Amino acid sequence: MSRNADPAEAAACDNVECSAVQTARPVSHPFHDLNGYIPLSGPERRLYASIREAVPIIDAAISKIVRLVGGFQVKCDDDDTTAELKHFLDTVQVGSTGIGINAFLDTYLDQLITFGTAVGEIVPSCRRDTIGALYNVPLHDIEIIKNGPLQATVCRREDGRAVPVKYQSLILLSALNPEPGSAYGTSLLRSLPFVSAILLKIFNTIGMNFERFGNLRYAVTYKPETQLDKAAAKNRAMQIAQEWASAMQPGSVKDFISVGDVQIRVIGSDNQILDSSVPVKHMMEQIVAKTGIPPFMLGLSWSTTEKMSSQQADILTSELEAYRRMLSPIIHKICDIWLRLNGHSSEISIEWDNINLQDEVEMARAQLLTMQAREIEEKISETEDQTE
Template sequence: MGRFRSKAGAKKGAGDCCAVQTGHPAGQPFCSWQSYGAVTADAALYRNLRENIPILDAAIGKLVRLTGGFSLDTGSDGLNAQLNRDLSGINVGGNQQGIEAFIATYLDQLLTYGSAVGEMITDGRELYALYNGDTRNLEVRRAGNGLDLCFFSGGKSLPRPELLLYSVLNPEPGAVAGTSLLRGLPFVSRILLQIYNTIGQNWSHAGNLRYAVVYRPGNDAADRAYAGQRAQTMARSWQEAMDASSVKDFVAVGDVDVKVIGADNQVLESEIPVRQMLEQIVAKTGLPPFMFGLSWSTTERMSRQQADLLTTELKNYRRILTPVIEKIGRTYLQCCGSGAPFQVVWQDITLQDQTDTAQAHLYEAQAEKIKKEAEKL
């Protein structure tokens, strides 16, 4: 596809510089592996976290949905209708449909692993499909200039890197891979799972009691002589009583003490440590606790502040996704033979009550009106 090639004959001036001056110095030992980045070094860990901590899986799902939908605006009603109609019906991985489904999976991958990869499938005449790639099959390395990225799969360079879609979340300086939203949570999650596992074991023991039967023979010679025989008889009788499908009495002679093993132990209070761990997890997601059904005390003012902070987080995710959507839109228009400019229009984020928002806008308009009247005096 010629439209993806750079213009021939373009020359750089003698003073142009396309190399990074603060990257890894060329020629140093082991420089090659320093420029390599494993996209999913902790992919299995983060995947297990989502599988074992339901609140983490719910948080990422909510963030994806709260990010909202979008449309592409070219300024032409006819072209807008065609562009958005075709992209909303495009094949996504063979089992989904629409660019919004692709972006939802793309953002889910980005939040979980810190990096996301996708691909545009085209034959040069039309944009046939979108595909959410598996980051485990992708290798990312720095180019020779220390700035650009090169993509490999199975040790071989990808033949059409211009059709790839690659994004990272909060990358560290010099890194080619991003940072997962779940970074820092494995330690906290391990403690939380340990508490839950202990609670489960306690309830398992409560439903499957174990008993200690203690027989104390008397002081006379007969009791002491037959103590072993009587103990064996009691053991058989107790076993029969426990194995019976119906309620059965246990009759013993002499000083016999029956206790539940562990009944005297005190069960540790779990509410406070569980809440402390959940507070760390919820704080990392940036979502208000009430979205998870957690009834932690919070004032209405605090809820408004949390909504403002969450709106900022969602806008940050949108800034990462917008270039991806623009690249898909440009590719579609190029396949159609059009170079019309366009912009991505996101839906408004409405986390607060519409009545309060409208009232705030009214107060702002009234304040602006009073200010203009005061300037005229």
């Protein structure tokens, strides 16, 4: 599917009148957040959002996963229905600014990976004859309540209460690796707060050290040598302090001249900066292991070659295939509802684009060797048949 819809198609999409969104929180007054406050899992979601904001490599890894999942094609029983469905998927409105189902799926998968749970809504047109828009639901606007071991109800937060959404069939819900008995999924970042905290402490310390190097502080020590000097030590110390402060004024270059035993040194110059490369690498290894993205794709040069091995490609491909399996039911439900609303009874099939992470030359060589091996096996079998 094309991620950039044609402007003419986008304009045509704007003409579709949509019904109201069910999952949006109603606004009663400027401080409506006080009415809708439900202290459940909000702090955990804010923690994961802060981790992505504070650690760029985690944010980059999630963004790359979303992009690497790739596109897909939807096919129906007949070509005309396939063309109509493709036009709908390319031009459907997503939220207030997006166009095309890929815009919806990118946000949906990003929310699923970051928070472990993703919620979307199919918004029908005012005449209920087609799908007017797709809506990515903010998790702080809804609550998921279990109604038994096999059923979960999506509720919107309204005046401090959880009100069930009227049309549950129009809600899209996915959970990433949910714990047994839980309606919420598990975030990909669940095991990273401790690692991220250590990494941020190291980065903050490095920043403070370089700030001190760029803004030096001095220790001026005056040692009186005679008894007379000791009597006037206070006055001389004040004079030295005034002259030193005057010499250190920004925008001017001055000489500092003193009499007697005066020592000047930089505060902290006798301390050594700890080597942070080893602990930072350890923390980065934990993050890379959790996200499953090869290090060189995140800008980390840990090996002599920046080439993905076949093992890394296979592992990353399996990770992307797992995310595709979670998105396929969502795509199927959207397409199925559109077909039913438009009077079609066709069945659909989803064909994802091939994930090609290997070197083309290596793949071609492997295919050549496979074909040669099959040819040799066929010749051997023919020879054995003739012998018999």
